[in-house]
Amino acid sequence: MNQVKLPSYQLPLVNEVNYLEDLKGELTHPNRLLPDLHVFIFVQSGQIDVIEENTHYTLTSGSYLFLHSGLNHWGTTEYQPNTSWYYIHFFANKNTLKEEYYWTESPSIIPEDTYHKSLTLPKTGRVAQPEYFSTRLQQIVDNRRNGPLIQSLDCYQLFLELYQQNKKTNRKPQVDKIVSKVQQLCQASQHKLTSDEIAEFLHLNYAYISNVFKKETGITISHYQNQLMIERAIRLFNQTDLNITEVSEQLDFPNPFYFSRVFKQVTGISPSLYLKQRYRQS
DSSP: OOOOEEETTSOOOOEEEEEEEEEESOOOOOBBOOSSSSEEEEESEEEEEEEEEEEEEEETTTTEEEOOOSOOEESOOOOOTEEEEEEEEEEEOOOOOOOOOOOOOOOHHHHHGGGGGGEEESSSOOSOHHHHHHHHOOOOOOOGGOOHHHHHHHHHHHHHHHHHHHHHTTTHHHHHHHHHHHHHHHHHHHOOOHHHHHHHTTTTTTHHHHHHHHHHSSSSSHHHHHHHHHHHHHHHHSSSSOOOOHHHHHHOOOOOOHHHHHHHHHHSHHHHHHHHHHOOOO
């Protein structure tokens, strides 16, 4: 289990957060099983050795570890002298989420299912800026006076930063280049591009382009183009007096019924409902 999945739509509800020091090197990690709590450890200095389900982890300055709820973990080696660390205990979410959250630009209308995803983080790793990370954790500790919701909100932001750091670290320039070129090409086009047009422009096999795009963005190229077309439709609805049929025709949809279906797939609501809900000039 080399990864940890957290729900993107729920705060990691903090149970306990604290800073500890072992100046003499007398402590070992407690032998315990926490059925309802995940544990996050960040070592500021020194070294901590932890075993979880017979997997051994050695944490040194600047490294972190997630320990999973319901799994026994313990230590067999005393901490190094002058070891200091932060820990967060937070309640485990019981729901299993399979779809990954992808960091993309927000559309004009965000469907509810956008949020019902998971954030996948490495189980263990090193932070890019240890001093900054220690400062952020100390802020969470100090925020006791502001209550558990603020602490949980800060904890969520901290885990998001770890998630973003992991994404940046694992980026492949060639893959980023392909995704960027596809996006630029689709944005510049006034019609929905065919697979042949995209392959010809990038001088690559379309199946390869399509697989790379889906893996990096979480959506197909076709769905991405639908999103762009619906963004244009929303602008037309807001900036003109065109009706559904006229907008459908202007955007070269085959008929208003297909346009309405795509609009609802992208936004979660029908164009007729959107027109009823939007602001109107009196």
